[in-house]
Amino acid sequence: MDLRYFDVVDATWPPYAITRTGPWLIREGRGGGKRVSAASAADIAKANDIPQAIEAMRALGQQNLFMLRPVDNELDQALADRGYEIVDPVHIYTCDPTQVGAGDIPAVTCFETETPLAIMQEIWAEGGIGPNRLAVMARAKGPKTYLLGRTQDRAAGTALVAIHDGVAMLHALEVLETFRGKGLGRYLMRAAARWAARHGAAELALLVTRKNAPANALYASLGMSVVGSYHYRIKENAE
Known part of the structure; x- marks a missing residue:
């Protein structure tokens, strides 16, 4: 797979800081979740000093x-041997935004904003996306937009889209549970794709856990393709 998608993730959903420590990239997440808190191999051939x-x-x-890419097979096995368990395998989807x-x-369904409105923050909060992840969104550089989705005369969905190196990546797509299955997620995806195309992105990409069956079904139905994957390994008890 093309490893540049991992650079796009770091740019559009950025940790508070990334530090090169020997053969490692150490991400400081400050409560922003796994994506911004996982260590990964900066040098595939030398990432053997796990301690x-x-x-x-x-x-x-x-x-x-630790975050493991398809090229990190030896590291993946070494972590498994140390008792690290796989958690949250992730698919990377991409597509032509014009498609x-x-x-x-529909009219008055999707809107773009430069900053997240209070109602958008409330929608994210109901989906478990709180202030620490909002701080991640605020750190994203380059072209970006926040999307607000409406259905049945009320705000019910939101998402972030940001561009790096010609790839627009969608993050934090959330639709209130009561309004799921009514097409709003599809409309937000279309709005994200149109914004991406207007801003010169050659691709629209996103990340989703493999176990999220409804989201995977939506993205497949839109004609998006899985172009890569990764997973985490975690050990609850300190070594």
């Missing part, structure tokens, strides 16, 4: 958490 990464994460007060954006969007 060095553990010490760096311990210094930040973070869990022993996804071609469908209809």
Whole structure:
């Protein structure tokens, strides 16, 4: 798979800081979730000093958490041998934004904002996306927009889209549970794709856990393709 997607993730859903420590990239997440808190191999051939990464994460007060790409097979096995368990396998989807954006969007359904409105923050909060993840969104550089989705005369969905290196990546798509299954997620995806195309992105990409069956079904139905994957390994008890 094309490893540049991982650079896009770091740019559009950025940790508070990324530090190079020997052969490792150490992410400081400050409560923003696994994506911004996991250590990963900066040098595939030399990422064998696992205690060095553990010490760096311990210094930040973070869990022993590693992100494994398809090229990290030896590291993946080494962590498994140390008792690290797989958690949250993730699919990377991508598509031509003009393809996804071609469908209809009913009037007064999707809106773009430069900053997240209070109602958007409330929708995210109901989905478990709180202030620490909002801080991640605020750190995203380059072109970006927040999307607000409406259905049945009320705000019911939201998402973030940001561009890096020609790839627009959608994050934090959330629709209130009461309004799911009514097409709003599809309309937000179309709005994201149209914004991406207007801003020169050649691709629209996103990340979703494999176990999220409804989301995977939506993205497949839009013609998006899985182009890669990754997973985490975690050890609850400190080494």
